[in-house]
Amino acid sequence: MNYFQEDMERASRETMRDLQSARLTETVRRVYANVAYYRRLMDARGVTPADIRSVDDLPKLPFLTKDDLRDAYPYGLLAAPLAETVRIQSTSGTTGRRVVAFYTQADIDLWEECCARAIIAAGGRRHDVVHVCYGYGLFTGGPGLNGGSHKVGALTLPMSSGNTERQIQFMIDLGATILCCTPSYAAFLAETIIEKGLRDKINLKAGIFGAEAWSEEMRRDIEEKLGLKAYDIYGLTEISGPGVSFECGEQTGLHVNEDHFLVECIDPDTGETLPEGEKGELVFTSISKKAFPLLRYRTRDICVLSRRPCSCGRTLIKMSKPMGRSDDMLIIRGVNVFPSQIETVLLNCGFPPNYQIILDRVNYTDTFEVQVEMTPEMFSDTVRDIAAKEADLLNSLKSMLGISPKVTLTAPRSIARSEGKAVRVIDKRKV
Amino acid sequence: MTIEQISVFVENKPGKLAEVTALLGGAGIDLRALSIADTEKFGILRLIVSEPARALEVLRAADYVGSVTPVLAVSLADAPGSLAGVLRVLADAGINLEYLYAFITRQAGHAYVVLRVTDNARAAAVFAAAGVATATRAEIFA
Numbered sequence: 001m002n003y004f005q006e007d008m009e010r011a012s013r014e015t016m017r018d019l020q021s022a023r024l025t026e027t028v029r030r031v032y033a034n035v036a037y038y039r040r041l042m043d044a045r046g047v048t049p050a051d052i053r054s055v056d057d058l059p060k061l062p063f064l065t066k067d068d069l070r071d072a073y074p075y076g077l078l079a080a081p082l083a084e085t086v087r088i089q090s091t092s093g094t095t096g097r098r099v100v101a102f103y104t105q106a107d108i109d110l111w112e113e114c115c116a117r118a119i120i121a122a123g124g125r126r127h128d129v130v131h132v133c134y135g136y137g138l139f140t141g142g143p144g145l146n147g148g149s150h151k152v153g154a155l156t157l158p159m160s161s162g163n164t165e166r167q168i169q170f171m172i173d174l175g176a177t178i179l180c181c182t183p184s185y186a187a188f189l190a191e192t193i194i195e196k197g198l199r200d201k202i203n204l205k206a207g208i209f210g211a212e213a214w215s216e217e218m219r220r221d222i223e224e225k226l227g228l229k230a231y232d233i234y235g236l237t238e239i240s241g242p243g244v245s246f247e248c249g250e251q252t253g254l255h256v257n258e259d260h261f262l263v264e265c266i267d268p269d270t271g272e273t274l275p276e277g278e279k280g281e282l283v284f285t286s287i288s289k290k291a292f293p294l295l296r297y298r299t300r301d302i303c304v305l306s307r308r309p310c311s312c313g314r315t316l317i318k319m320s321k322p323m324g325r326s327d328d329m330l331i332i333r334g335v336n337v338f339p340s341q342i343e344t345v346l347l348n349c350g351f352p353p354n355y356q357i358i359l360d361r362v363n364y365t366d367t368f369e370v371q372v373e374m375t376p377e378m379f380s381d382t383v384r385d386i387a388a389k390e391a392d393l394l395n396s397l398k399s400m401l402g403i404s405p406k407v408t409l410t411a412p413r414s415i416a417r418s419e420g421k422a423v424r425v426i427d428k429r430k431v
Numbered sequence: 432m433t434i435e436q437i438s439v440f441v442e443n444k445p446g447k448l449a450e451v452t453a454l455l456g457g458a459g460i461d462l463r464a465l466s467i468a469d470t471e472k473f474g475i476l477r478l479i480v481s482e483p484a485r486a487l488e489v490l491r492a493a494d495y496v497g498s499v500t501p502v503l504a505v506s507l508a509d510a511p512g513s514l515a516g517v518l519r520v521l522a523d524a525g526i527n528l529e530y531l532y533a534f535i536t537r538q539a540g541h542a543y544v545v546l547r548v549t550d551n552a553r554a555a556a557v558f559a560a561a562g563v564a565t566a567t568r569a570e571i572f573a
Binding site (some may be wrong): 380409 | 436438440441442468470472473477494495496497498500528529536547
């Protein structure tokens with residue numbers, strides 16, 4: 001048994017299309033009736049639920065963007081009664097860009113089932129010991145894989161992130177066989193395990209790594225160091241969390257759980273749907289969720305879709321690893337960061353918005369530095385005053401972004417400008 | 432009774448201090464005293480110079496950030512215990528000292544201490560009452 005839900009994972013094209021069409025029309029009808037925000041968007045585009053009869057009608061629907069989610073915050077897109085809604089998850093961050101996603105129990109179940117499909121595809125079974133060191137809490141990584149592991153029936157270690165020594169201790173003592181975390185943390189764990197000479201005490205056979213971009217070189221390096229097979233997993237809080245798509249043993253792309261999440265690839269400039277195989281922006285429509293179904297949500301992730309048959313036997317459409325972004329969002333240590341957030345913090349703290357973000361990857365871990373130009377207003381002749389302003393800035397950045405940068409104050413006009421326009425991001429990471 | 436000190440923000444990078452002093456030297460500005468407070472990432476250079484306003488102008492033109500701060504300069508007998516006596520006066524009055532640095536001039540037998548306190552007027556008053564002499568700019572650059 002290499003599938004968690006074989007009837008869906010190996011459904012014929014016709015069966016899948018019929019199911020998708022039925023779920024899509026039902027979802028559109030429901031959100032149009034229950035959610036004023038969708039009604040407004042659809043009315044503005046002159047489209048009614050009656051116009052949506054099958055998946056072929058998907059392009060008639062308006063797009064939804066992160067700005068819509070922000071405008072509708074917090075309850076504006078909730079499509080189920082509060083009495084049936086049992087959970088929220090949220091993206092890291094910020095007043096400006098906060099996204100809160102809602103779940104009914106059924107929504108959580110289907111999300112966890114998607115994660116269970118990923119675990120099974122990675123070779124996970126009931127007798128496995130699944131070590132989850134994604135963060136728990138508002139972040140979807142921990143809860144998603146945790147729930148997926150439960151659905152599989154495996155012994156689940158809800159480790160959450162941090163405390164590397166303890167992670168390794170539990171991994172060894174309990175004989176963990178499957179590791180779930182970000183690829184950069186997996187690489188860091190691998191380095192630490194080898195440094196401590198504990199490599200032969202590790203019993204891992206598979207890793208399920210996601211929430212950030214990683215290269216094939218990095219995959220091979222982690223596989224070799226930890227003696228496991230590394231599988232990619234993709235997801236976003238807006239759509240449910242990890243498990244929107246997952247890799248199988250072929251390691252040539254991620255199968256989208258398209259019985260729940262319709263995927264399109266569009267030209268980010270024109271919004272036109274692109275033919276299969278062309279590089280464009282991914283757009284998801286969640287057709288099974290009750291509390292927070294999103295219609296045509298623009299992810300800004302640039303990918304290629306493929307329906308070429310897969311040796312694993314799954315018929316689910318495959319997406320490539322994300323190749324980039326169609327906006328300026330950065331993914332740093334698995335956390336989404338927009339340069340505009342940093343600008344907001346600087347202005348709030350009394351600094352001018354003259355800054356530069358410098359990203360690098362040292363030992364497979366992202367380094368994140370924010371350089372800020374010193375101004376006469378911020379200057380003081382005492383170290384204490386400047387250090388206090390620096391600490392204030394650091395704390396504000398930390399609470400806005402959810403991760404902690406290194407803050408460096410620089411001389412005025414020291415930040416590189418190209419043709420008069422400041423270069424805001426220097427990304428030296430090789431992915 | 433206070434004298435003007437200039438303070439300049441310098442990045443913690445090789446050659447920065449050399450650049451600042453070269454700029455001032457090139458503009459014909461005389462340095463009398465200097466101290467640097469440094470952290471891991473940046474430093475604050477504090478200078479007593481012959482022409483503070485012009486010195487700051489020269490540095491600003493070269494994209495440095497700085498300011499003029501009024502500080503107290505106290506002249507001390509070049510003898511053991513004299514600094515301790517001055518600091519005791521401040522401590523007894525409950526006046527906070529942010530930083531200090533000392534220098535000597537061409538006058539034999541005298542040292543000067545630059546004091547940055549939270550309240551210059553009160554510090555000057557307690558010094559006067561205790562018979563501690565504060566120095567003027569003219570005296571320092573004599």
